[in-house]
Amino acid sequence: xxxxxxxxxxxxxxxxxxxxxxxxxxxxxxxxxxxxxxxxxxxxxxxxxxxxxxxxxxxxxxxxxxxxxxxxxxxxxxxxxxxxxxxxxxxxxxxxxxxxxxxxxxxxxxxxxxxxxxxxxxxxxxxxxxxxxxxxxxxxxxxxxxxxxxxxxxxxxxxxxxxxxxxxxxxxxx
Numbered sequence: 328x329x330x331x332x333x334x335x336x337x338x339x340x341x342x343x344x345x346x347x348x349x350x351x352x353x354x355x356x357x358x359x360x361x362x363x364x365x366x367x368x369x370x371x372x373x374x375x376x377x378x379x380x381x382x383x384x385x386x387x388x389x390x391x392x393x394x395x396x397x398x399x400x401x402x403x404x405x406x407x408x409x410x411x412x413x414x415x416x417x418x419x420x421x422x423x424x425x426x427x428x429x430x431x432x433x434x435x436x437x438x439x440x441x442x443x444x445x446x447x448x449x450x451x452x453x454x455x456x457x458x459x460x461x462x463x464x465x466x467x468x469x470x471x472x473x474x475x476x477x478x479x480x481x482x483x484x485x486x487x488x489x490x491x492x493x494x495x496x497x498x499x500x501x
Contacts, residue, residue: 379406
C-alpha cells in the first residue's frame with residue numbers, strides 16, 4: 328500500500344510515516360510543491376495524505392491535479408485549521424475525506440483505508456512523551472517565525488536562552 332505524504336513540516340511527516348508503517352503503508356514524503364506531480368506519476372501511490380497549507384499555498388489547489396493523475400487513489404486532506412467550508416470545498420474538488428490535526432495515527436490509517444469508526448473507537452495508547460510533544464510544539468512555533476529564536480521565545484512566553492537550551496536537547500522519537 329503506497330502512501331504519498333505531502334507535508335511541508337518534515338519532522339511531522341517523518342513521525343507520521345514511522346507510525347503509519349505499523350499499518351503496512353509504504354510511505355514517501357513530498358515537501359515541495361514542485362515534486363507532487365512527478366511523485367504521483369512515477370511512484371503511483373494508492374493513498375495520498377495532503378496537507379492543507381504547503382508553505383503558504385493551499386493544498387486545495389493540488390487536489391484536481393492529483394485526482395487527474397491518480398483517479399483511483401484515496402485522497403485525504405489534513406489540516407491544522409479545520410473549517411466546514413474548507414471540508415466541503417475539499418470534497419467538491421475530489422478529496423475522499425478530511426481530517427484536522429492533531430490526528431491519532433490509528434484515525435489517520437482508518438481514514439486512509441476508508442474504514443468507518445465504530446462507536447467504541449478509542450484513540451491509540453501510543454502517546455508522545457511530554458518532552459517530545461514540547462519539542463514538536465517549539466519546532467512548529469520556530470517554523471512559523473521563520474527560524475527567529477527571539478520572536479519564537481516571545482511567542483512561547485519563555486526566555487530566549489531557555490529556548491536555545493531546549494533546542495539543543497532533542498528528545499527521543501516517542
